[in-house]
Amino acid sequence: MEKSASTSGKHDNLIRAEVVTTPEQLLHAYAIRAICFLEEHGVPARQTYDGNDYQATHIIVYAEDEPIGTARIRWFKDFAKMERTSFRKAWRDPRTIKKCAEFIFDHISRKGYDRVITHAQPTYARLWRSLLGFRPVPNKDPLYFEGHDEPYLELIKELNPPKNAITADSDTAVLFRIEGQWDDRSEFEARRT
Template identity: 35%
Template sequence: MEVKRITLPEDLEHAYRIRKKVFVEEQGVAAEVEIDEHESQADHILVYYEGEPVGTSRVRNVDGVAKLERICLLPTHRKHGLGRLLVSELEAIAREKGLKKAKLHGQVQAKAFYEKLGYTAVSDVFIEEDIPHLLFVKEL
């Protein structure tokens, strides 16, 4: 298992393929909204398992707060601690940039996962792309 910050266009393409498979094909998010106007402002990462990219996420500074986004793993690689690696690396990037707080829009079904990582749900359920979400926050 290895986490790598994306610096090469071909690595970003791996990330986009994983996101398409998870969010568009598996969860029904519209393809035209999955890749958005924030791609170039975000730091992107990939997680590898046995040399293959199997998960991705990104983080960006939104008004002085680290916003963790597009956290996903291929279905075959969930429940192995790789999601924890993704979030940990995003938090490290945020700290390097001097950010002291993180937030994310997490799917309701992942609430226990985010709580285990120290995040607190601070909103009522809201819908994004027809999927129930909560706003989570954490002091870094």
């Protein structure tokens, strides 16, 4: 049974965000996006799923073992772009959204990025600004998509990469490890004394 938004805050310890690393997790992310974009907002499938899905890092959010939210991160030279963020209706509360966003911000900054950009319609842009600390990007025109009544506004958030951010100077083994599991020794790493 799905938790209601009013009770989800009481169950914060049941909510976890993860980097997608398995086909099952990716199917869960796509299912959430289908519910939110295709069914709720009427976004065409060709726009909901695109070629960028194959070059992106996907995030999946679970309440216990039930998928409740997802986001996609794309990587550019000096910034990351957070997009396709969606949560099932019953889990659209500030605590859940913030917990997911903080996981994403930590992931982005661990990779050494100090900026994340997103695009949102005005209603959601207010949420991104007030809840997550984004600010409007000056001198950028809004973007309109066919079939959408409102424009998409560009927003930016500054991040502080940690001291252990992944860089060209990172330990070689770290560069071989699975995305987001950089501190976990791979089962394939030889143990040398």
